[in-house]
Amino acid sequence: MNEIDELKEELKQAQLAYQMAAQMSQFKAGFLARTSHELRSPLSSMIGLHQLILSDLCESPEEQKEFIAQAYHSALKLMKLIDEIVAVSKTEYGSNSLNLESIPLAEIFTEIDRLTHLPAANRNLKLEIVNPEAEVQVFADRSRLIQLIFNLIDSGISNMKTGKIKLSTSEITADKIKVEIDLDCPAAVWQESRVTEPNLNSSHDLTAIRELLQEISLSANMKLLMSQTLLETMGGSLKLSDLTYLNNQQPLTRIVLSCRKV
Numbered sequence: 227m228n229e230i231d232e233l234k235e236e237l238k239q240a241q242l243a244y245q246m247a248a249q250m251s252q253f254k255a256g257f258l259a260r261t262s263h264e265l266r267s268p269l270s271s272m273i274g275l276h277q278l279i280l281s282d283l284c285e286s287p288e289e290q291k292e293f294i295a296q297a298y299h300s301a302l303k304l305m306k307l308i309d310e311i312v313a314v315s316k317t318e319y320g321s322n323s324l325n326l327e328s329i330p331l332a333e334i335f336t337e338i339d340r341l342t343h344l345p346a347a348n349r350n351l352k353l354e355i356v357n358p359e360a361e362v363q364v365f366a367d368r369s370r371l372i373q374l375i376f377n378l379i380d381s382g383i384s385n386m387k388t389g390k391i392k393l394s395t396s397e398i399t400a401d402k403i404k405v406e407i408d409l410d411c412p413a414a415v416w417q418e419s420r421v422t423e424p425n426l427n428s429s430h431d432l433t434a435i436r437e438l439l440q441e442i443s444l445s446a447n448m449k450l451l452m453s454q455t456l457l458e459t460m461g462g463s464l465k466l467s468d469l470t471y472l473n474n475q476q477p478l479t480r481i482v483l484s485c486r487k488v
Contacts (some may be wrong), residue, residue, distance in 0.1 A: 265313045268304045272297055285333055307444055311452070324367040324459060328488045330396070331364050331403065332357045338393060342379050351386055353379075356394035363488040364403055366460045371485070374453035375405070377414050381416070382409040389477075405483040412477045413468035417448050446465035450481075479485065 267431070275297050284290035339355045346353040364371070382391050389410025397404040444452075454464040462485045469478040 265304070265307070267428055268300060268307070272300050272304070275300075288368065289437060302451040303429070310444070311448075324370065326365055326367055326460065328363045328365055329368050329371070330360060331362045331405075332360055334364070334368070334371055335393060338375050338379065341372075341376050342383065342391075345383050346381065346391060349383055349386070350388070351383060352390040354390060354394075356392070357402075358395045358398075361405065362395070362398065365461070365486040365488050369390075370456050370460065374456045375407070375483070377444075377449040377453050378407055379409075381449045382407070382411060382479075385415045385446055386411045396482070401487050403485045403487045406483040408469075408479070409479045410477055411479055412470070413466065413479045416450050416479060416481075457483060458483070 259298075275293055278284065279290055279293050279297075284293060335355050335357050339353075343353060379391055379393065386409065390408075391410070392406070393406040394406050394408075395403060396406045450466065457464050462483060464484070465482045467480045467482070469480050470476065472478065
């Protein structure tokens with residue numbers, strides 16, 4: 227009877243391992259697909275700008291030089307985005323080691339306040355950061371945790387015209403700390419990739435190409451995926467909820483980060 231029970235337990239563990247491997251494979255495939263999808267817009271915009279130059283549609287040598295300079299700076303911005311994605315990918319695969327340590331969560335919140343206070347104020351958004359007690363500590367990589375929380379709040383700032391962003395803690399258990407980010411914006415902002423491609427058959431639409439080149443950045447959806455990946459490498463998890471129905475039908479998105487507690 228014991229042998230049968232042991233076999234059942236081994237079978238259960240094998241099934242669980244298979245399911246986890248299948249989910250990870252699906253996740254990695256999705257990450258690659260979203261990454262390629264994300265980079266199409268800036269690449270297409272740069273192609274459109276080069277098409278203008280190669281078609282001799284510039285009105286003067288000075289304008290042609292300006293276009294080349296714009297394409298160069300856009301390429302640098304695109305390279306920075308690729309570096310961010312590669313860094314997250316390497317962390318997930320273990321190529322980039324994590325420096326896991328005990329960190330007072332209040333220190334993380336203070337740094338987030340420093341990084342996001344001015345951008346929020348510049349867009350007339352209210353930023354509320356509720357610091358936890360000084361003794362509350364998380365077990366994480368300091369720079370990675372700051373990066374992923376900043377990316378989430380920064381995406382909210384970029385996509386909100388009015389409203390409030392609140393960073394706080396909601397639940398502290400023996401082994402987990404839940405960090406909440408409330409944003410007065412629709413959940414759809416985080417669920418859809420923002421990819422806009424210029425019409426390369428209409429090279430005269432220079433204004434549209436220039437606007438796209440100026441907006442080269444990762445979408446909120448991609449930043450959410452990257453933040454989720456980073457948090458999971460540190461033993462945490464991330465969940466996004468649409469709480470509009472609890473907010474008098476006004477847009478409200480809550481992102482809950484479950485972090486390891488010391």
